[in-house]
Amino acid sequence: MAGESSVPGDGSAGSDGRPASVGTGVLRTSSHLDHPVEDLVAAKAAQGLTASLVLPARNEEATVAEVVSAYLPLVGQGLVDELVVLDSLSTDRTAARAAAAGARVVHAADVRPELEAVPGKGEALWRSLGATTGDLVAFCDADVLDAGPHFVAGLLGPLLAEPEVALVKGFYQRPILDDDGEPRETGGRVTELTARPLLNLYRPELGRMVQPLAGEWAGRRSLLEALPFPVGYGVEVAVLLDAHERLGLGGLAQVDLGCRTHRRQSQDALGVMAAQVAAAALRRLGLEPEGHAMVQFSPDGHAPRETPLTFVERPPWASLAPVTEAGAALSR
Template identity: 50%
Template sequence: MRVSAEVGTWLTRRSSRAGDWWAAELVAAKRGTRVSVVIPARDEEETVGAIVGTIRRELVERFPLVDEILVVDSHSTDATAEVARAAGADVVAQDAVFPELESLTGKGEALWKGVAETTGDLIVFVDGDLRDFSADYVTGLLGPLLTDPAIAYVKGFYHRPLVGQAGTEPDGGGRVTELVARPLLNMYWPELAGFVQPLAGEYAGRREVLEGIPFVTHYGVEVGHLIDLLERHGLDALAQVDLGHRTHRHQGTQALGRMAAQIMLTLMDRLESGGRVISAAPPSTSLAQFRRGAGEGIDRELVLTDVAFTQRPPLESLPPEIRPENSSALRRTA
C-alpha cells in the first residue's frame, strides 16, 4: 500500500498536459538555457521532413525556443538525410560520431551519439516516424524542465491507435508495453507503475542527467533510462506529460517479439546489476522465431536472431582524447 500511495501522489504532482504550456511563456522562462532536439531516423524520408519543418517554423523562427535540431541518420538507405537537411536540420551520420569506437547498431546508439553531438542544456528526443507531429510535443516536454528545477527528466505519453483490417483500436498501439514492460516494472520497480507509456520515444532531460547514465543500444534504451534515473535521482525528479495522440508506423508481430526480448534482457540486467537476482547462468540471447515457408510439407521456416544486450557507458565517463576534434561534446569539455 505504501508504494501505491507514493505512485498516486507522484501522478498528481508530476503529470501534466502539453497544453499547460505556451511557447511564448517558455521562451520567457528559458533565460539563457540552450535547447536541442534530437531525432533518430532510419529510412524515414516520408515523415522526418514534416517533423523538422514544424519545429523550425514554430519553435525556431516564430518563437526562439529551440536552438538546435539534429537528425542522427542511422544507416538509412533512402533520402532521410537529404530530406531532413532540406527541412532545416543539422544531420550527422551515426557512425561519424566517435569514429574511434566500434560501430554499433540500434536506436539507443543513435540517441547516445545525438547527446554527444549536441550542445543543449536541455535535450528533447522525438522519433522520426511520427505522422501527426505538432510543436506541442516539444513544448509539452520542455515545460516541466523549464519551470521546475527539481525535475530532471520528462516522459511523454499519448493515445496510440492501432489501425488494422478490422478497424481502429484507439489504444491498441502499445502492445509491447502492455504485455512485457508494464507487468515487469510493476513486479520489480513498482515506483515506476505510474508511467503511462514507459517505452515512449518522446522524452526530454537535462544534459548532466543524460550524460550520467548508460544507453542501451537497442530497444531497451527507454526502460533502462527510467530504472537508472529512478535509482540515481529518485521518483520525484521524473515527470510525464500527456501529448495527445501519436500515429506512426506499426511493426509486425515478429519485430515486436525481438523488441520484447531486448527489453526483457535490459530488465534482467538491471535486476542483476542491482543485486536483486543472481543468475546461475546468463540467459540465451538467441531468439527462435518461425515464418511461413515457401515449400511443401511443414510450412514454417526457422529464423534465429541474436538479441544480445549491449550498451554505451555514460558520456561523462569517456576520456576527451577519444572524441573527434569537431565533436560538440569535445568543445564542451574544452
C-alpha cells in the first residue's frame, strides 16, 4: 500500500521493509506494486494526460535495444504515448539499435540546433523536453540490465494518483556486476558519500529520499520546463533541490522499483561524477565552485591526472524563445 514515512529514526526500514522517516514532515513512499498498469491507463485517460518516456543514451549499444524492448509494451497498452531514445553524441551503434528495437531516436544536436550540443546526461535530459510532448515525462537509464515495465508504471503512478505530486524518484536494490558478470558490490557510492551527507546537513527533509540520484525518475512537464538543468551528472540532485524549494516535500514522492542491475564504474569516473553532483548541490546552497578541474592520482606513481569539469546549466525550457520549425518537427 502507498503511504507516508512517519517513524523518526536513523533511516532504517520500517515494518513493511520501506525506509523509515527521519525528522519532521512526510514523504509519499510507495511500491510499484501499488500502481497496476491497467489502473494507471484508466486514470491517465480520465485526466486527459499524455506521457513520454525518455531513455538518454551515450554509447549504450550493448544494452539499449533490450531496454527499449522492455518498455515498448507500455506504448501498446496506452500508458506511454511516445518512447524516445535521446542519443547524446554516441559514437557507436546506439541509435541504430534503438531504432531497430522500435524507439523513436532523436539526436541531441537536432534539438535546438542553434545551441551547440555538449556531452552530458543533464544535456540529454534537457534537450529531451524539446523532443517530446507528454504532460508527464519519465526518464530511465539505457544501461540497465533488468529493466521492466514496472519501472515506468511505478514512476507514473504517484503523478496520476496525487495531483499535488510533481516529481517522483525511484529507488531499488542495486547490485553491480563486475567484469566477470558477477555481482560484487552494491551501487550508490556517489549517493552515500556525496549527495546524502549534503542533503542531510543542509536540506534534512530530503534525507528521507532513499536514492536522490536515481536515474529512474519522472515529473510533470509544467515543473520540468520551469527548472534549469546542469548539463552533467549534477542534474538529478539539482532538479530534486529546485523542486523541493518550489513545492516542499508534499510535491515529491518516491517509489520502490524492486531491483536494478548495472555495470561497475571506476573510482576515478565516480570521483568526477561526485564533483559535478557536489557543485550542483552547493550552488543551490549559495556557494559557487571556484575550481574547474578534478585532479586525481594514479595509485602506482601518484602522477596527477586532471579532468576538466563543466558547471554549465541550461536555462529553464519555458524561458526560451519558441522553437524553430526544425525543432518543432522533432516534437511531432
